[in-house]
Amino acid sequence: MADNYDLIVLGSGPGGYVAAIRAAQLGLKTAIVERENLGGICLNWGCIPTKALLRSAEIYHYMQHAGAYGLTAANISADIDAVVKRSRGVAKQLNQGVTHLMKKNKITVYMGEGRLSAANTLVVKSDKGEEMLTAKNIIIATGARARDLPFAPADGKRIWTYRHAMTPPEMPKKLLVIGSGAIGIEFASFYNDMGAEVTVVEMMDRIVPVEDADVSTFLEKALKKQGMTILTGAGVQSLKATASGVTAEIKDKDGKVAKSEFTHCIVAIGIVPNTENIGLEALGVETERGHIKTDPMCRTNVPGLWAIGDVTAPPWLAHKASHEGVIAAEAIAGGHPHAMDAKNIPGCTYCHPQVASVGLTEAKAKEEGYEVKVGNFPFIGNGKAIALGEAEGFIKTVFDAKTGELLGAHMVGAEVTELIQGYTIGKTAELVEADFMHTVFPHPTLSEMMHESVLGAYGKALHI
Amino acid sequence: MPIELKMPALSPTMEEGTLARWLVKEGDSVSSGDLIAEIETDKATMEFEAVDEGVISQILVAEGTDGVKVGTVIAMIQGEDDGAAPAKVAPTPPTTAKAEAPVVAPPPTPVAAPAPAAPAKVAGDRIKASPLAKRIAADKGVDLAGLTGTGPNGRIVKADVEGAQPGAATTAPAASAEAPVTPAAPAAVPDFGIPHEVVKLGNMRKTIARRLTQSMQEAPHIYLTVDIRLDALLKLRGELNASLESRGVKLSVNDMLIKALALALIQVPKCNVSFAGDNMLQYSRADISVAVSIPTGLITPIIVDAANKSLSTISTEMSALAAKAKDGKLQPHEYQGGTASISNMGMMGIKHFTAVINPPQAMIMAIGAGEKRPYVVDDALSIATVMSATGSFDHRAIDGADGAELMKVFKELVEKPLGLVA
Helix, strand or coil, X not given: CCEEEEEEEECCCCCHHHHHHHHHHCCCCEEEEECCCCCHXXXXXXXXXXXXXXXXXXXXXXXXXXXXHCCCCCCCCCCHHHHHHHHHHHHHHXXXXXXXXXXXXXXXXXXXXXXXXXXXXXXXXXCCEEEEEEEEEEEECCCEEXXXXXXXXXXXXXXXXXXHHHCCCCCCCXXXXXXXXXXXXHXXXXXXXXXXXXXXXXXXXXXXXXXXXXXXXXXXHHHHHCCCEEEECCEEEEEEECCCCEEEEEECCCCCEEEEEECEEEECCCEEECCCCCCHHHHCCCXXXXXXXXXXXXXXXXXXXXXXXXXXXXXXXXXXXXXXXXXXXXXXXXXXXXXXXXHHCCEEEXXXXXXXXXXXXXXXXXXXXXXXXXXXXXXXXXXXXXXXXXXXXXXXXXXXXXXXXXXXXXXXXXXXXXXXXXXXXXXXXXXXXXXHHHCCCCCCCCCHHHHHHHHHHCCCCCCC | CEEEEECCCCCCCCCEEEEEEECCCCCCEECXXXXXXXXXXXXXXXXXXXXXXXXXXXXXXXXXXXXXXXXXXXXXXXXXXXXXXXXXXXXXXXXXXXXXXXXXXXXXCCCXXXXXXXXXXXXXXXXXXCHXXXXXXXXXXXXXXXXXXXXXXXXXXXXXXXXXXXXXXXXXXXXXXXHHHCCCCCCCCCCCCCCCCCCCCCHHHHHHHHHHHHHHHHCCEEEEXXXXXXXXXXXXXXXXXXXXXXXXXXXXXXXXXXXXXXXXXXXXXXXXXXXXXXXXXXXXXCCEEECEEECCEEECCEECCHHHXXXXXXXXXHHHHHHHHHCCCCCHXXXXXCCEEEEECHHHCCCCXXXXXXXXXXXXXXXXXXXXXXXXXXXXXXXXXXXXXXXXEECCCCXXXXXXXXXXHHHHHHXXXXXXXX
16 A cells, blocks of 8 residues: 655755645645755755855965964864865754754655656655655655766766765865856865865856856956966866876867866866656656746646756755745645745855845846946945955945836855845845835944945945 | 734725625634635625634624625634633624615615715725835826735735736726715615515626716717628638637637727727826727626626737637636636727627726727628628627717727728738
């Protein structure tokens, strides 16, 4: 006899486990199926452990610059194994946290590979054999994995994906990073801070290409100042692993091809959705560029089958997946959740300096036909930033000149990933420039720059 | 603190409604989004959702009570953290309506005039709208009171205002104009002792009475009639339906006339207007309200931008809207607005009729039956399928010559129907 549920969630990443918790809270009999680690990539191999690594790199950086704060730190060194060990400990702690949350919410956990045999039936394969589960609704939350270079698949020794880079066999001396999206640039920043000689190759004409062009320009300058080599408009033509490292043929923006040697290479050129071998084809689940197509309530074209997170349309971010998990669970429980607006989903990159943004870039806003008012306030004009010794960066805001709608906000500098949420709340609540101007920002904080940027868009900035 | 659950305004014109059915009982716990009750408004039966979370501690207005004024407390919710039983709240009124008219009883002579109209806008019921929505509405001249919010807790957000038809601006003048007229109070009906039964009016009937009286009293109607040959349109319809059969679409003559009227309105924009006191609204899009007869009266679901829709789209939308209308499930945005109307009584064999304009629109097309008639073609008497169509125009806004132009264009589009599929 198959176990029967109201809802089965396939995949326990930040989308899946959150969907399961919300469904259980709403009284649905819920199960979750996971093939590897509860918490998925995010907790175990993504967002969280990288933040732990980057924190170590940050502290190392401060120790090296202790003199700037009137302090002395002698005999500073970094132990990559210890840094990685700490990161794994953080991941483990959170993984246990999810286990606890599943138990607390009475969600049945099946460890194994799930495969749909019908729209309402899931076969879970594990060491213990095969189990058949049925459910009124099933949510696909299988996520995505790193995209390989077609001519040089990752081997974990010399050619790494994010996953290998998180538990490196040794500290790279000379590192090539292919791709300058959030993942590529975070690892480039980490290893650069840890003392590696880092080269970033980006095909587009600027790094972090989804961000505002001003942010890309600023970040490129800042990273170069830290000693990073950055090649934009460039492509890797070939990549070969050798006993001592990798050899790459890189075509630069002028079309010249040159051979370079590195000890290791991280491939961060995008993701591939995990849609294979879970029975989607037989059910006729519609996809678009490989990702499952859904409506705003996360329904697929097959009744009773839902999909959330990286396996669906972009942006491919953990918080987007979690929010979709809640929407799907509430819709399944018969509620009427509000659809998510992609323009209100913030994005954060934890390189050094940090990058954070929400909404439209200035160029995109103009392309969409908006007449814009742009504010830009530099960290150097902020007391707290100077006191912190972090006077590099800026906060840029883009308003619709006609309505005062905040179309986008773009930040680069210390702690901006913690600041962006202020604009996100305002944007989601549809506040206009007058509301932001009318808000009192505490002194002394970095957040004062958010105020000044808005004031600046309307020619009213004070400290510049 | 117990939370007061108040009679919601489910449509902009709603002043009172019937509490048709409770979907919860005292002691039930509800959370945001749960359906609490079904409420019959002047147009449709709508579901009422909980916004707050808690336990229904008291139901104060019984199921079936009608004439419940918007804002009346209908139930109390005890929040989760609240302690003891709620202070008993005096069951506030189903009052006025109940007192007003007993259901089936010989009326006193004469019948008392209905209670005077409630104020156009319900006092104390704050309009929830985002700052951005308010600003865009102010720029566009859209009245927020006429919109249904889709944001959290029914908040009006940018998308609601942007989706609002420019006509929504007319809710303001229209509403204020309505007020004095509202007591569509017929003079007393004397009782001559003729055996009869008093049938209480439903909300829809009351609205129809009020709006049509308003229209005839305020808008000087002129009527322009043309005879239109249908043979070419019927032939085209046959051919189109043969090719659409595989898609499960079957065009009706009315679907084609909807499109013809919309195209005619775009070609003669002087007839695609609303008269609004000191202003006239000149619409750049033709949204056609289509009269649909339903058991409780009449309702006019809208084909938005019909001039730019294919016949098959119009047909599909119309079937869906008509089905919803019959079930009383139309949403306000599906029947409020429209720039002109069409009413077809051909299927009932009516040869020719004049229709009452649906304010704040300024024209309505009344369609008679298509029938074989003796017809002069090239100076010889022959037989043709002909229908009579009569446009009613609000003469305040539309001159006779412009109305005539619209009728001419409409006639040409129907008689040479390839223009409908071009």
